[in-house]
Amino acid sequence: MSTIPHFLILPYSADLTEVASRLARFEDLAWLTSSGRRGGRYDILAAAPSATVRFDGRRLEIGDEAITTEDPFEALRIRYPAAPDQRASPPFTSGFIGYLGYPLHASCERQVQAPADPTGMPMLRGGIYDWAVVADHRLQQTCVVGRSAPPDEVMEALRSPRVPLKQRYALTSPFRSTMSEDAYRAAFAELKEHILSGDCYQVNLARHFAASCSGDPLALFSDFQRLQGASYGALLNYEEGVVLSVSPERFAYGRDGVISTRPIKGTAPRASHVAEDRRLADELRRSSKNHAENLMIVDLLRNDLGRICEIGSVQVDALCHATRHSNVHHLQSVVSGRPRPGVGAWEALAAIFPCGSITGAPKIKAIDIINELEPVGRSAYCGAIGYVDSSGQFDFNVAIRTAVYSDNELHVWGGGGIVADSQASEELEEIEAKIGRLLRGLNQLQ
Numbered sequence: 001m002s003t004i005p006h007f008l009i010l011p012y013s014a015d016l017t018e019v020a021s022r023l024a025r026f027e028d029l030a031w032l033t034s035s036g037r038r039g040g041r042y043d044i045l046a047a048a049p050s051a052t053v054r055f056d057g058r059r060l061e062i063g064d065e066a067i068t069t070e071d072p073f074e075a076l077r078i079r080y081p082a083a084p085d086q087r088a089s090p091p092f093t094s095g096f097i098g099y100l101g102y103p104l105h106a107s108c109e110r111q112v113q114a115p116a117d118p119t120g121m122p123m124l125r126g127g128i129y130d131w132a133v134v135a136d137h138r139l140q141q142t143c144v145v146g147r148s149a150p151p152d153e154v155m156e157a158l159r160s161p162r163v164p165l166k167q168r169y170a171l172t173s174p175f176r177s178t179m180s181e182d183a184y185r186a187a188f189a190e191l192k193e194h195i196l197s198g199d200c201y202q203v204n205l206a207r208h209f210a211a212s213c214s215g216d217p218l219a220l221f222s223d224f225q226r227l228q229g230a231s232y233g234a235l236l237n238y239e240e241g242v243v244l245s246v247s248p249e250r251f252a253y254g255r256d257g258v259i260s261t262r263p264i265k266g267t268a269p270r271a272s273h274v275a276e277d278r279r280l281a282d283e284l285r286r287s288s289k290n291h292a293e294n295l296m297i298v299d300l301l302r303n304d305l306g307r308i309c310e311i312g313s314v315q316v317d318a319l320c321h322a323t324r325h326s327n328v329h330h331l332q333s334v335v336s337g338r339p340r341p342g343v344g345a346w347e348a349l350a351a352i353f354p355c356g357s358i359t360g361a362p363k364i365k366a367i368d369i370i371n372e373l374e375p376v377g378r379s380a381y382c383g384a385i386g387y388v389d390s391s392g393q394f395d396f397n398v399a400i401r402t403a404v405y406s407d408n409e410l411h412v413w414g415g416g417g418i419v420a421d422s423q424a425s426e427e428l429e430e431i432e433a434k435i436g437r438l439l440r441g442l443n444q445l446q
Helices: 017-023 072-079 102-108 152-159 181-196 217-228 274-286 288-306 345-352 363-373 424-445
Strands: 006-010 029-033 042-046 051-055 059-062 065-068 095-100 124-129 131-136 141-146 169-171 202-215 232-238 241-247 250-255 258-261 264-269 315-324 328-337 384-389 394-398 402-406 409-418
Touching: 006 152, 017 029, 017 042, 017 152, 017 217, 029 095, 029 124, 029 384, 059 072, 072 102, 072 345, 095 232, 124 232, 169 217, 181 202, 181 363, 181 409, 181 424, 202 217, 202 288, 202 363, 202 424, 217 232, 217 241, 217 402, 217 424, 232 384, 241 384, 241 394, 250 345, 250 384, 258 288, 264 274, 264 288, 264 424, 274 315, 274 328, 288 315, 288 328, 288 345, 345 384, 345 394, 409 424
Parallel strands: none
Antiparallel strands: 006 141, 029 042, 029 232, 042 131, 051 059, 051 124, 059 065, 095 124, 095 384, 131 141, 169 202, 202 409, 232 241, 241 402, 250 258, 250 394, 258 328, 264 328, 315 328, 384 394, 402 409
8 A cells, every 4th residue: 555645554354344333422323344355465444434425315515515306326426527547556545435325226217116214324424534544454464544544532542552442242032033934934925926927037036124223333244244255244333223245245346447346146055064064065066047037137237338338348247156154155157347438436336226136127127016916115125235435446335134223123124036837935945044143143143
């Protein structure tokens, strides 16, 4: 990071919890981490934005400015036009950090209205940050960088002695689902009728769980990381609530004139015994059903990228590659393309949002069916979390393995793609494989 102007060099640590605790008293703490995956290089921490950003479906607020619009992507594109895509290290020095909630699909296409969000969070929330703490785990350096220095009180906090960590929270009720297993099976049967009638080929159906909770968001995030791993981890702490994510899936990455996405479709549980774990991974690789699910989403994303990329540039760089995570195996593909001249981050995000891996195909019909069958809204879950840097670079995860903590309630979702030969019992088992460990672990580790 020596080529980037910095305001402060901090002692390096592989764990940024201590730095996050120093910044926790400032508004809109944002922490993005990739250090939980092999080769993950950066952690990005920021707080006290120069402008808060929120969208409620009709009005976009950027600091003191209020813009009446139903399309926040377009408003943000105009407000923050695409800068030249410059090679920069670290990847973020200033710009937007936040989440794009799943209900924003209505800003991209006209669809069946989504059910009410149980969390009460804005559709889009984030901030414009002029500085960030960036840890480079490859170089083992931590610096404060940006287009301007942090406020004096932030610099004082970063220089202060070690801050005692609260690291305490409590679940005061068990997790309960707004969609019981019987209700899931009924929705599953309706969904299969749609598929057999030719309305769609695949739809992602999710269950919502909630528990009463109180305590320190940093403690919650720490346990999230331990229980699930954090390929693309995020903690976003706002006055409206807290978003915690330990997603294994990258939604969209733009750098050096290329936009890429890494859809995940196809899941198998992990096993404690090495031989059994290897057998489960091999079965996933050979599964025609899981390959078919993945191929459907790859085709969908090729079409989405084709809307904004140069003709002939969209390609599949990897297809159905098996990846290991803390509690599951996944099949992952990589699709990329070169954006047309003038296409910046916000245009790209609007064109491909939400990710097809968490909707189904065709996307618009799949979203309509989801909105009809799921009893509550998805909030930040199945949206995207990440940043748009002032250099033009951007990086967002798919907000799965994601929870929202608001009004003393912790909300968690889990789901999976349904196709013609899916079985309800197997899909319920897949949801258990994805988030069961998290739900049980949070009860045990509090």
